[in-house]
Amino acid sequence: xxxxVESGGGLVQAGGSLRLACAASGRSFIRYVMGWFxxxxxxxxxxxxxxxxxxxxxxxxxxxxxRFTISRDNAKNTVYLQMDNLKPDDTAxxxxxxxxxxxxxxxxxxxxxWGQGTQVTVSS
Numbered sequence: 365x366x367x368x369v370e371s372g373g374g375l376v377q378a379g380g381s382l383r384l385a386c387a388a389s390g391r392s393f394i395r396y397v398m399g400w401f402x403x404x405x406x407x408x409x410x411x412x413x414x415x416x417x418x419x420x421x422x423x424x425x426x427x428x429x430x431r432f433t434i435s436r437d438n439a440k441n442t443v444y445l446q447m448d449n450l451k452p453d454d455t456a457x458x459x460x461x462x463x464x465x466x467x468x469x470x471x472x473x474x475x476x477x478w479g480q481g482t483q484v485t486v487s488s
Contacts, residue, residue, distance in 0.1 A: 366390035366477050368460045373482030376450055380486070384445040386460030386479055393417065395465050398436055398443040401472055402456035402484075409459070413445060414469040423469055427453075450486045457481040 372384040386398065399414035413434040414423040422434055431450075436443040443460060461475040468474055 368462065368477055368479035370458065370460050370479045370482040373458060373484045375485045375487065378451055378486055378488050380450050381446070381448045382450065382484060384447065384458055384460075384482060384484075386443045386445075388441040388443070388460075388462065388477075393438075393441055393462060396462045396476075397421075397465055397467070397469050398434075399423075399461050399463065399469055399475065400434065400443075400445045401459045401461060402454075403459070403481075404453075404456040407456075409472050411470040411472065412458070414463075415443065416465060425470075447484070450484075452486045452488045455484060455486050457483050 367389050369387045394417055397414050397416050400412040401409050402412050403409040411425050415434045415436055431448050433446040459481045460479040462477040463475040
């Protein structure tokens with residue numbers, strides 16, 4: 365059974381940092397791109413960042429470039445999202461997901477596996 369389990373969410377003041385982690389299990393994730401999405405209250409789920417298994421390819425939505433960094437430890441089957449200089453607009457539930465390489469990584473419907481989400485709240 366494939367599982368993606370996120371952790372690291374919480375409440376932080378604007379300008380602060382959080383590091384999310386997503387532990388994947390149940391299959392090999394070689395050739396899978398690992399991504400992060402977020403969904404704010406009343407809004408659609410949006411792409412945040414993604415990283416290929418090799419690390420050669422990384423992707424970010426414009427609003428987080430220069431503030432968020434995605435990384436992965438393939439030996440631990442874990443992907444991380446380091447979030448710095450957080451803003452109130454970053455408040456959302458953050459989801460980890462996995463998609464085969466070659467797919468459009470910014471489209472959530474392409475992803476095969478999803479975690480349950482972790483809440484990030486940034487206060488002003």
